[in-house]
Amino acid sequence: MGEIDWEKYSIEDFLSGDFGNYNYSSELPSEAFGSAPCRSESLEISSQALVTIYVLVFLLSLLGNSLVMLVILYSRSTCSVTDVYLLNLAIADLLFALTLPIWAASKVNGWVFGTALCKMVSLLKEVNFYSSILLLACISVDRYLAIVHATRTLIQKRHLVKFVCLSMWLLSFILSLPPFIIRKAIYPPSFSPICYEDLGNSTTKWRMVLRILPQTFGFLLPLLVMLFCYGFTLRTLFKAHMGQKHRAMRVIFAVVLVFLLCWLPYNLVLLADTLMRTRVIAETCTRRHEIDRAFDVTEILSFLHCCLNPIIYAFIGQKFRYGLLKIMATYGLVSKDLLARESRPSFIASSSGNTSSTR
Template identity: 40%
Template structure:
C-alpha cells in the first residue's frame, strides 16, 4: 500500500513508498525522533485489512477460476474477446494470489524473508499493470467490433491474430514496468516490513506517477472515448434493443471509476506530498494513511467484479457455467435446456457480433 511515513521536521527527507507497503505502520517515537507515531494506523490495518483481503481473494478466485475452467473445457479461443478475457482472468488470479501475503503482512509484519519480498512485490505489480492494460484492450476491442463493424468483419482473422500479439506485448510491458519493484524491494532491516525503497525522491515520485497513469488515467481515458463513441453509435441505430446495452456500458465505466478513482486520488495526494512536502500535521498524515488503506481495498474489489462485468454477462458464458453446474450436480437438465434456448442479442443487425458474442457484456 502506498503510504507516507513523514517527519514533522521540514528538514527531514520525506520518503514515499509504493503500493502495499506497511512499513509506515511501525511506531516512531515522536519525542525522540520528531517522527509521527502511527500505532493507531497499524491497529486499524491489523483489524481491517486481513478480513477484507480474504473476502476479495475468495470471491475473486472463484469467479476468475470459473472463467479459466470454462475456456479450458467448453470454449476455444475464437476471437479477440476470448483472448483478452482469458488473459484478464489469469492476470486477476495471479494478482489475487499476492493478497494473502499482504494480509499477513498487515497483521503480523513481513515474516517471509527478502527473496519472497522481492518476488511477491514484483509479481503483484506485473499483474496489476497487465490487468489495467487488458481492460484498455477490451475497450478498444468493443470499439472496433461495434463502431468499426464492417472493417472488423472483413479483417476478423487478422484482428484475432493481432490480439495474441497484443496480449504478449501487454505482459512484456507489465514486466518492464515492474522491474523497479524487483530491483528495489527488500525486507527493511530492523523492521518486519517489505517495501520498495527507491534511491531518491525523484525516482520514487516517477514510479508512483507511472502507476497512477497506467493504473487509472490511461484505461479511464480509453474507456471514456471508446464507450462514449459506442453509445453514440447505439443511439443512431434502430430496430434493436439498445437501452440495455447503454446501461451495461454505464455499469462497466461506473464500477471502474467508483473503485479506482478514490484510491488514485489518494495516490495523487501522496505524490504531491512527496514532491512538495504539503502535509506536515501528524493527524492529517494518519488520516491519509487510513483513507489510503480503505480506498486501496475498494480498488481491489475490481478483480472480483471483472468476471461478471466482462464474461458472465455473455449468453454463452452463462450457458457454459450452467453446464459446469450440471456436471457437478448443482442444476438439473431442465434448467440447462431452458438456458440453452436461442436467445436474442442486441446485435442482430451484424453477424460479426453474434459470432463473437461481442465481449459477452453487451448481450441480453
C-alpha cells in the same frame, strides 16, 4: 543482504501508513527531513479484520475467476475477441489473488518471507495492476473498431488478438520491473520486518519517478483511451438505436465501471499526496492524517477488484450463466430442464461474429 543505513529513515517512515507493504506505487517518506514530524494517525483496522478481508477476497477470486476461465476455455472454439481479453483479465486477477494469503500473513507477523518472495509477490501485484487496465483499454479499442467503424476483418484474427494480449503482458512486466528490482526484505530495529523499496541514498527524485510511472502509464493514459473509445461507441449505439448491442455492452461497461470505482479513489488519493509532497498544496499534519486514513480505505477497496468481475458476469452476463449451466448439465450437476429455462440468448455481439461467453 547489505546493511541498511537507518539514519536516512526517520521514525515516521515506519509509523506512517505510506511505509506499508501493500501500496502499488512507491511512497515517499511520511515527512520531509528536517521538518517537525506529525504523529501517525492511520485508520484503526485490526490485523484480524484485514486478514479476514484478504482471505475472503482470495477465496471469492479463486472460485470466480477459475469459473470464468473454465467457461471461456470450454467454449474456446466459438469464443469472441472480447472473451480472449476477459480470459487474460481473469488470469491477471487470479495471479494477484494467489498472493493475498502471503500479504495477510505479513499483516500479522510482519514480512518473514525473505527478499526473494518479497520481489516475487510484489511483481505479481504490479503486473496485475498494469495488465488489468491495459486489457480493459484493449477491449475498449476492440468495441470502438467493431461498432463505430464496423471493422471486422482485422480484429477477428485470433493470432492478432493473441499477439496484442502477449504485448500487454510484456508491457506490464516491463513497467513492473522497477519495484521488483529495488524491493527487498528490510529489518528495522524495534519494528516488524517489511517488504519495501531500498533506494540507498536516493530520495525524493527516484520515489517521485516510481510514483508517477504507474499513475501515468498504469492509469491515466489507459483511462483516456477508454473514455475516448467508449464515448464514441455509446454515441454510435444511441444514434443507430442498436438495442441488441446495448444489451451486449452492459457487461463491458459494468466491468469498466467497477474498475474505476475500485481504483479511481486510490489514484485520486495518490495524486493528492503527490501534490502535497511537491508543495503544490500546503502540507499540514491534519492533511497528512486525512491522506493516511484515505490510503488505508482505498487500498482495501482496490484489493476487492480482483474478485468482482466474476460476480458481474454471473448477475449481468446471461451468456456466462448459460455457459456455466451447460457445463454443469454435461456432467449431471444440474438438470437439463434448468438449462432449457435459462435458454441461450439470441443476440450476437462480438467483433468476430461469435457469441461471447461472458455477456
